[in-house]
Amino acid sequence: MEMTFQDTLNLVLKASNEGVWDWYVGSDEVYYSDRVRDFMGWKSGEEINIFKEPEKILFKPDVAYFSNILEMTLADSDEELFAIDCRIVCPNGRKRWLRIRGIVTWQDEKPIRLTGSMIDISKRKRAEAALEEERSMLRLVIDHVPVQVFFKDTESRYVMVNQRQCDWIGAKNPEEILGKTPEDYFTENHWNISRSNDLKIMETGESIVDQIVCERWKNRPDTYVQIVKRPWWDSRGKLKGTFGISTDVTKLISAKEKLEQMALNLQMRNRAYMEELQLAREVQQALLPGRQGVWEEHIAPMVGKADIAQRYIPATELAGDYYDVMPLEDGKVGIFIADVMGHGVRSALVVGMIKGVMEKASSYASQPAEFMSRLNQGLTRILGRSKIDMFTTACYVVLDFERDHMCIVSAGHDYPLFKWRGESKITGHESKGPALGLFMQAEYHSVCCSISDVDTMLMYTDGIYESSNINGDEWGIERLEKAYREGGCESMEALLDYIDQRAMAWMGEKGFDDDVCLIGVRMKGANGLGL
Structure with missing residues (x-):
């Protein structure tokens, strides 16, 4: 059984779940394939020319965007591709996302025909929206947790930091930090130690957990942080660099040092007090008659x-x-x-x-x-x-x-x-x-x-x-x-x-x-x- 080109094309479009359309620019009529009608929710005779009356089918916030893209495409003879993702409202009130792609046919530098395809991308858009929402929520969490969060590439350059890390370093926003390394903020000795730790983590895959680090800054007093740093692998198992969190423990370390000094001072005072007590005890014992030689x-x-x-x-x-x-x-x-x-x-x-x-x-x-x-x-x-x-x-x-x-x-x-x-x-x-x-x-x-x-x-x-x-x-x-x-x-x-x-x-x-x-x-x- 021999198949015509049109038959082959229809099978390909069916397999790809796409529908086709064809519009002579300026005409009131548009050709829609059955698949397009299914996307739109139309029955025979209910078709609407989306190019001339977009407001009758497109979701209202997308109408102006659609019209602008169409106008720019038809106004530029160097432009052949018409491409847009937009939302429609079906007769039953249901909203769908459509990906619309088309090719402009020009004659004497005038657009005479626009031909293309449509496909329902609602599932993909919903997945993307859900993913974006998750990313947004995760970012909210990252930016508001009371710790510094950072991701660094294999060269120890910052590729992502939270707002807390920005505040800690003294930057106004993450963009000021991205692409830089700890060398830009800390002393040479501190940078060498940090870089050495990053290399060791990436080479061995072993993490640093709850390590207290003294941060020696170029232009401010030293601080102390408790860090957790791990190797950063992508979803395919490729090493991307390192990531971690750090917590400011400067006040705790300062308090600990003060307590240790106080303990040392108290120990010295207690030793002196015990020596004085021992002397006082000896004096008191000397007052008693029970000493050898005195008792007799x-x-x-x-x-x-x-x-x-x-x-x-x-x-x-x-x-x-x-x-x-x-x-x-x-x-x-x-x-x-x-x-x-x-x-x-x-x-x-x-x-x-x-x-x-x-x-x-x-x-x-x-x-x-x-x-x-x-x-x-x-x-x-x-x-x-x-x-x-x-x-x-x-x-x-x-x-x-x-x-x-x-x-x-x-x-x-x-x-x-x-x-x-x-x-x-x-x-x-x-x-x-x-x-x-x-x-x-x-x-x-x-x-x-x-x-x-x-x-x-x-x-x-x-x-x-x-x-x-x-x-x-x-x-x-x-x-x-x-x-x-x-x-x-x-x-x-x-x-x-x-x-x-x-x-x-x-x-x-x-x-x-x-x-x-x-x-x-x-x-x-x-x-x-x-x-």
């Missing part, structure tokens, strides 16, 4: 008459507990124990004050009540001048071995615990005077007994029984008394060790909450007293 001198009057031992356990470097053993006239011995409110530096300062006041009142040390009164007056006067709102509890015992006589005075402090072997007894419920440092005219009274009636005596501060375990339960005065009664050891050192062990067993690894001071005395008996 203080307890010399008791040798052969009584066995004495002490425990001093500070809760911190500086303690608020204090004790002293003082040889007095006529073979007497004074034993003093005090607990300043709290612990630490403030309490340690008050301890130093107490030591000074005790030296001033030393001439009254054989008179317990008067001695305590003098201490109170001196301490109250100093604290008042210093406007320090603190107080101190204290207990003072004077042992007169020659007369077999013991007197005790308390300034708000716990009375000692006793084990008795005679009829005399001090119950601990006797009247206590006010704590030191509160009232200038406070009165104190002594409680006395025979030394020969005493087996052992334990003086203590409240840190021993107020310390608690991990559950918050205090060891308590009852447990202290029980440990004291049960600790029937031969020496006072062993007794204090036993009490300390029982307290530590209750508290576990937690340790004491407050300073602890213990003084234990065991009397030698009637023969030892020389009575």
